[in-house]
Amino acid sequence: MKKHLLSIDDLTIDDIDELFETAAQMHDVQGRSVKKLPALRGRTIINLFFEDSTRTRSSFEIAGKWLSADTINITGKGSSASKGESLRDTVLTICAMGVDALVMRHGASGAAKQVSEWTDAVVINAGDGTHEHPSQALLDAYTLTRHIGSLEGKHVVIVGDLTHSRVFRSNIKLLRKLQAQVTVVAPATLLPAGAKSWAESSGFAISNDLDAVLPTADAVMMLRVQKERMSGGFFPSAREYTVGYGLTKDRLALLRPDVPICHPGPMNRGLEIAADAADAAQSVVLEQVSAGVAIRMAILYHQLAGEGNDE
Numbered sequence: 001m002k003k004h005l006l007s008i009d010d011l012t013i014d015d016i017d018e019l020f021e022t023a024a025q026m027h028d029v030q031g032r033s034v035k036k037l038p039a040l041r042g043r044t045i046i047n048l049f050f051e052d053s054t055r056t057r058s059s060f061e062i063a064g065k066w067l068s069a070d071t072i073n074i075t076g077k078g079s080s081a082s083k084g085e086s087l088r089d090t091v092l093t094i095c096a097m098g099v100d101a102l103v104m105r106h107g108a109s110g111a112a113k114q115v116s117e118w119t120d121a122v123v124i125n126a127g128d129g130t131h132e133h134p135s136q137a138l139l140d141a142y143t144l145t146r147h148i149g150s151l152e153g154k155h156v157v158i159v160g161d162l163t164h165s166r167v168f169r170s171n172i173k174l175l176r177k178l179q180a181q182v183t184v185v186a187p188a189t190l191l192p193a194g195a196k197s198w199a200e201s202s203g204f205a206i207s208n209d210l211d212a213v214l215p216t217a218d219a220v221m222m223l224r225v226q227k228e229r230m231s232g233g234f235f236p237s238a239r240e241y242t243v244g245y246g247l248t249k250d251r252l253a254l255l256r257p258d259v260p261i262c263h264p265g266p267m268n269r270g271l272e273i274a275a276d277a278a279d280a281a282q283s284v285v286l287e288q289v290s291a292g293v294a295i296r297m298a299i300l301y302h303q304l305a306g307e308g309n310d311e
Ligand code: NCD
Pocket: 055, 056, 127, 133, 136, 166, 167, 223, 224, 226, 264, 265, 266
């Protein structure tokens, strides 16, 4: 395993297998009444989040705590970043206190990589702009594997705001590594520049006809419409988006009942996903959240246990 986890590109197939195996063990710990392992006793992990987050930040925090690490949260709002301190100064200041890992979320694509060049601490990318979100892709694939077995040859359909989605970018890389067959569905305005050539080189399909694709899906992943990253109108109205690309009650009927429905959250209910789909028996949205803790325990364990450990 490489020192930092910045991108899915950092992981070999063996690394992924190992992470999934460890996550399965961690998942068992999650079911116990006493959820504590001593693996990261004495290690300090800082969650440095410059963008809003509910699940990723608390998931990394819980994962660190259950492994007995000391975890501390620093957010952009409320830190000296809001007084004009540069990212480099913030990072150097935190690292001068003697931290072992930085879990980083930042609005700029490439921020985690940049930070990894400034510090000796292990850097874990928890989302950098529209670039990557590797722990999310890992928890998505792990959740799917538990439902539909090996992803090799399985048809995974990813739907929504691809332009602004780091989840989509990390997922494509991971799903293709695991040899899934992938179709992405989006309106032309939410298809990133260069998507066609990326699709050709990495072997995924692009469609704008959700109704045609859903009947052959083995798994569906809905993505949030990321209004906070949009500077103009990417679609005429919310209603039109839902009619074309929402997982509505009618579309749910096009899916086999055993096809898992994923969404990384937070969901815009009624926009990209109807309540009927979000709360359907085949929805795995909350399972993704539980799996998220197990995957992040596995990531922290592999990146930190043993690394720089004097004992
Ligand atoms: C995603 C993110 O922040 O990239 N959320 C998450 O981490 N669970 C997706 C999103 O914000 O839509």
